[in-house]
Amino acid sequence: MGDQLEWRRCQKPTDINSIRKVESYFGIRFPEKFIEVTLKCHSGTVLPNAFYVEDRGDVVLNDFLSFDPEDDLYIIQTYKNIKDRLIENIYPFVNDASGDCLCFDYREGDIEPKVVLWDHEEAFLDKEKGIFPVCDSFEELLLLLENEGY
Template structure:
């Protein structure tokens, strides 16, 4: 299934420049994975379709890819705002990049590798669940949630 992107934060796509991505990396003190930078620059503030991902024995949904830029009107959807909200409650080295409808965050987990972060889900209770070994793996695993019978 081909991944499509649907407007969410803004009515139309609002690409981020490479400079804006670099400024965010500098503020956070990390380097995002290359494929994430390409996707975020093009689709920040948008929703992927399909958007369902597996977590444990269940599933969850990516609501929106958080924004690289901090639009004053839509600051709620910015990576920096999300990071500031979760930082006091989670281990150092975890950075949000997407949210779920339930207010949870998909995050990069740099704790075991500063060059190849894994993807984890941080729940509203600040529990951390592994999702994928990479952003690419997460994107490739998205599905529409339907169960196919053999």
């Protein structure tokens, strides 16, 4: 799974301790496959990087968020920047070309979060209407990219 994906523009490597600090801040555990990808290609991009979301349209991913507090795309800072427009228990992990984010959705539990799209314009008007389902897991997202990516 994810074998057909190409990871590019990987930044300075991160370590498991940096990931655990973010998990502790959020009070969650990231999916194992997400951690594996992050350790392999920290804050990089993926190709193919586009897919379709029902009721929303095409989504083109940019950069996975960083686990380096000095980085402009630091995951905790990104969360703080949009927290007022996010529903509780939803955390960003990658941004897209239009200023939106893919997020992990822990509202149904902390075992395997779903992946949702957070639309910054919709969320400004209504937090709930700013969330669009993408898939049931991070591994499913990788398959979606492999199979539908363009």
